[in-house]
Amino acid sequence: xxxxxxxxxxxxxxxxxxxxxxxxxxxxxxxxxxxxxxxxxxxxxxxxxxxxxxxxxxxxxxxxxxxxxxxxxxxxxxxxxxxxxxxxxxxxxxxxxxxxxxxxxxxxxxxxxxxxxxxxxxxxxxxxxxxxxxxxxxxxxxxxxxxxxxxxxxxxxxxxxxxxxxxxxxxxxxxxxxxxxxxxxxxxxxxxxxxxxxxxxxxxxxxxxxxxxxxxxxxxxxxxxxxxxxxxxxxxxxxxxxxxxxxxxxxxxxxxxxxxxxxxxxxxxxxxxxxxxxxxxxxxxxxxxxxxxxxxxxxxxxxxxxxxxxxxxxxxxxxxxxxxxxxxxxxxxxxxxxxxxxxxxxxxxxxxxxxxxxxxxxxxxxxxxxxxxxxxxxxxxxxxxxxx
Numbered sequence: 480x481x482x483x484x485x486x487x488x489x490x491x492x493x494x495x496x497x498x499x500x501x502x503x504x505x506x507x508x509x510x511x512x513x514x515x516x517x518x519x520x521x522x523x524x525x526x527x528x529x530x531x532x533x534x535x536x537x538x539x540x541x542x543x544x545x546x547x548x549x550x551x552x553x554x555x556x557x558x559x560x561x562x563x564x565x566x567x568x569x570x571x572x573x574x575x576x577x578x579x580x581x582x583x584x585x586x587x588x589x590x591x592x593x594x595x596x597x598x599x600x601x602x603x604x605x606x607x608x609x610x611x612x613x614x615x616x617x618x619x620x621x622x623x624x625x626x627x628x629x630x631x632x633x634x635x636x637x638x639x640x641x642x643x644x645x646x647x648x649x650x651x652x653x654x655x656x657x658x659x660x661x662x663x664x665x666x667x668x669x670x671x672x673x674x675x676x677x678x679x680x681x682x683x684x685x686x687x688x689x690x691x692x693x694x695x696x697x698x699x700x701x702x703x704x705x706x707x708x709x710x711x712x713x714x715x716x717x718x719x720x721x722x723x724x725x726x727x728x729x730x731x732x733x734x735x736x737x738x739x740x741x742x743x744x745x746x747x748x749x750x751x752x753x754x755x756x757x758x759x760x761x762x763x764x765x766x767x768x769x770x771x772x773x774x775x776x777x778x779x780x781x782x783x784x785x786x787x788x789x790x791x792x793x794x795x796x797x798x799x800x801x802x803x804x805x806x807x808x809x810x811x812x813x814x815x816x817x818x819x820x821x822x823x824x825x826x827x828x829x830x831x832x833x834x835x836x837x838x839x840x841x842x843x844x845x846x847x848x849x850x851x852x853x854x855x856x857x858x859x860x861x862x863x864x865x866x867x
Contacts (some may be wrong), residue, residue, distance in 0.1 A: 642803025
């Protein structure tokens with residue numbers, strides 16, 4: 480028997496020795512949380528499609544939405560009839576900001592219209608939850624964060640994917656030190672996104688990286704951030720799938736480098752059959768996996784030397800993600816601390832996203848933070864509706 484044959488058998492024998500015994504899953508705080516007593520009056524600015532998920536979550540949580548604003552009055556009227564029949568309706572956002580009884584404002588417009596609204600709300604002394612991505616320019620984002628500090632208010636971003644049950648449990652497990660130091664973070668999403676053909680989403684060149692992938696960039700950023708680490712360099716590419724009819728490239732991938740580790744993200748948005756969503760996080764002490772056919776059906780497993788732990792997760796991204804973002808903001812206000820989904824912290828996720836898109840543009844590796852703006856052409860100046 481050759482040395483190579485012996486080596487292969489040894490490798491296989493090590494794999495065979497990996498424990499497959501089921502062990503109890505750690506109890507982690509992955510569910511959305513509410514403030515103990517703080518129930519401020521909330522105003523919503525912009526009532527497009529995605530805000531049904533906002534309001535459905537707020538109503539279920541018992542939050543007090545008292546004003547609904549949209550340039551198209553019928554949209555606001557519809558949301559009032561669906562969720563908060565006693566709320567005031569207006570087409571002028573200034574009427575919302577002028578109300579002294581409203582302490583928190585949820586701003587759900589698109590980025591170009593959003594920036595002046597955020598600035599006005601912070602200047603008016605309101606706590607703000609902004610739709611993601613909250614800016615397309617990191618310098619503008621830093622300016623708004625500084626304004627919030629000056630006004631003494633909390634400023635958070637609606638990165639609702641953070642409270643998707645599987646993402647939240649994985650992140651909490653890493654933050655709790657259950658896997659030791661992170662060595663790798665690999666994610667692959669294979670699904671059919673061609674439903675966007677003929678919709679306003681088709682106008683977004685980087686539909687896959689920018690509009691969809693921002694949740695995964697945020698996941699990588701916050702998982703590493705829980706250990707005080709950041710991605711230091713990225714490489715990326717995008718291309719059209721053979722036979723695709725929708726305009727934006729449906730194939731995109733990125734590679735990440737961080738101190739002592741690496742990561743990857745593969746986005747196949749033209750996979751019409753056999754969808755798959757998988758996350759793999761290896762650490763020095765354990766490994767985490769999450770696998771399923773889609774975002775709503777995931778099985779999470781913690782693999783340790785003692786065995787495999789598979790928690791039974793409750794909830795779903797929609798609407799729990801929206802409960803989580805607002806609940807965290809309200810809890811932070813009540814407790815006098817920075818929200819975990821703060822705009823300040825979210826700038827790291829945006830820096831990663833911008834760097835990836837720039838790397839895909841010219842094929843050269845990029846350093847997150849050095850690409851200060853969303854590369855030109857990545858997204859239209861405005862679209863209709865609202866995004867998640």
